[in-house]
Amino acid sequence: MNVEYINPFIKSTINALSTMAFVNPQRSKLYIKTDFEQTSDISGTIGLAGEATGFVTINFPEKIALTIVSNMLGEQMKNITPVVKDAVGEIANMIAGGAKGELIEKGYSFKISLPVVSIGKNHYTNYAKENPCIVIPFIIPEGEFTVDVVLSRTVNIA
Amino acid sequence: MKFIVIDDSSTMRRIICNTLERLGYDDVIEAENGLEALGKLRDIDVIFTDWNMPEMDGLTFVKSVRASQSFSTIPIIMITTESGKPDIIEALEAGVNNYIVKPFTPEILREKIEKVLRK
Ligand SMILES: [Mg+2]
Numbered sequence: 001m002n003v004e005y006i007n008p009f010i011k012s013t014i015n016a017l018s019t020m021a022f023v024n025p026q027r028s029k030l031y032i033k034t035d036f037e038q039t040s041d042i043s044g045t046i047g048l049a050g051e052a053t054g055f056v057t058i059n060f061p062e063k064i065a066l067t068i069v070s071n072m073l074g075e076q077m078k079n080i081t082p083v084v085k086d087a088v089g090e091i092a093n094m095i096a097g098g099a100k101g102e103l104i105e106k107g108y109s110f111k112i113s114l115p116v117v118s119i120g121k122n123h124y125t126n127y128a129k130e131n132p133c134i135v136i137p138f139i140i141p142e143g144e145f146t147v148d149v150v151l152s153r154t155v156n157i158a
Numbered sequence: 159m160k161f162i163v164i165d166d167s168s169t170m171r172r173i174i175c176n177t178l179e180r181l182g183y184d185d186v187i188e189a190e191n192g193l194e195a196l197g198k199l200r201d202i203d204v205i206f207t208d209w210n211m212p213e214m215d216g217l218t219f220v221k222s223v224r225a226s227q228s229f230s231t232i233p234i235i236m237i238t239t240e241s242g243k244p245d246i247i248e249a250l251e252a253g254v255n256n257y258i259v260k261p262f263t264p265e266i267l268r269e270k271i272e273k274v275l276r277k
Binding site: 015016019020069072073074082083086087089090093094096097098100101102104112114 | 166167168169170172173176210211212238239240241242243244245259260261262263
């Protein structure tokens with residue numbers, strides 16, 4: 001399996017969260033998602049479309065989302081409000097945009113969609129499962145969160 | 159000095175406005191997309207705009223500003239998650255004066271703002 005496209009997402013996730021939210025996520029072992037009914041408290045998804053297509057989703061337990069957004073805004077978030085949703089969408093945006101800049105150099109070219117933020121439901125209903133969904137787990141002192149990536153070249157670069 | 163901060167993310171608008179405020183600039187208005195911003199450019203000295211937004215994206219907005227009669231010379235700083243070289247070149251060619259990639263530290267944001275304002 002070719003996972004050369006995963007590293008840029010790992011880097012951009014760490015970069016986004018350490019720069020904007022002052023946390024230092026440690027990555028643990030990648031795996032392929034098989035349980036698509038899985039839910040998370042809040043998640044932000046960016047669609048990727050072009051010569052390469054797919055999506056990237058960041059999934060947070062509520063506690064971690066609140067910690068991260070509180071750090072970003074310098075203000076205590078107590079529950080999932082529209083402000084928290086917006087911030088999670090913008091984090092997803094930074095992860096996708098950061099990876100995009102590096103992936104174009106590796107021959108993966110795509111545009112990024114506007115963020116879609118979901119609360120507590122399955123986000124994968126429309127996902128064509130012939131491409132692997134790679135899960136990158138991250139750990140911070142408050143717990144664990146994941147970034148899911150699906151990406152495939154739809155046009156062969158001859 | 160009057161600024162406009164254009165971004166579809168309220169979080170980003172807040173972070174950018176807070177930084178401007180800390181620099182002593184409190185005359186700042188906001189818009190959620192390029193289209194809304196086009197109607198708010200009177201008396202604006204510096205524009206901060208995102209790229210990816212609904213209604214009208216930042217690149218289209220920059221081109222409209224540069225093609226306009228009254229606003230074509232306002233300095234524009236683009237603040238975006240788009241980090242690819244081809245994207246940065248495209249934005250500069252469209253007339254962006256300075257380009258900041260998200261995520262940014264408050265220091266970087268401050269530095270770039272000060273650089274533009276000194277000119
Ligand atoms: Mg945006």
